[in-house]
Amino acid sequence: QVQLVESGGGVVQPGGSLRLSCAASGFTFSAYAMHWVRQAPDKGLEWVAVISVDGGEKYYADSVKGRFTVSRDNFKNMLYLQMNSLRREDAAAYYCARVLPKPGTPECAFDYWGQGTLVTVSS
C-alpha cells in the first residue's frame, strides 16, 4: 500500500535551517510529481512546493520562494524540503503529498498524504 512518512521536523531558532524528508513506498515514486503542504497550528492548509517526476521543474509558494528548496532522489524513493532562513511564521506541520495521476492535466489533486512532521521556530 502507498505510504508516505515524513521526518526531520523539530525546534529551530529563527534564521536557522532544517531539512525535511519524506520516504515513499508502495508505488513507483519516480512516476509521480510530489508536493509539500503545510499547516500552521489551528490554521488552514497552505501549499508550499511541487517537484516534477524527474526534478527538472519546481514551483514554490511566494512565502517560501528563495528560502526553501524541494528535491527528490528517485533511487532512494525520497522527497526532501530544505528550509533556510526560517521565520516564526514557517512553524507548521509539513505534509508531503502525492498527486493523483491524470496524464495530460495539471495533476493537481493530492490522493495520498503523509502524517506530517512538525516544525517549531522559536528562540
Added chain:
Amino acid sequence: QSALTQPASVSGSPGQSITISCTGTRSDVGDHNFVSWYQQHPGKAPKLMIYEVTNRPSGVSSRFSGSKSDNTASLTISGLQAEDEADYYCSSWRRSSTPYVFGTGTRVTVL
C-alpha cells in the same frame, strides 16, 4: 497568493444536506475544472474527497458531490452523518508561477 474563500463554518442536522462554497477568480476556479476538495479530521492528514470538480476517488461515499458555477465551486454533503464533522478545504490549480492554492477552510458541525 490569495487563498480561495470559504465560509468559516457550516452546520446541519443528521440526515440533512449542506453545501460548502469555494470562491475564487477567473484566474483559478473560473478558468478550468481542476478543483479538488479535502476532508480533515482533527490531528489527521487531509483526505481527497473530490477532484476535477465532480469526480469522487474510489472509496469516497456518494453522499459527497461537487459542482461549479463561474468562479465558485461547491461541495455538497447529503444525508449528513456524525462522521462528516470535520474541516473541509477546496483547492485549485492556476496558470501561475505559484500554481496551487487552497481555500480558507470550513468547519462542518453536525448538530
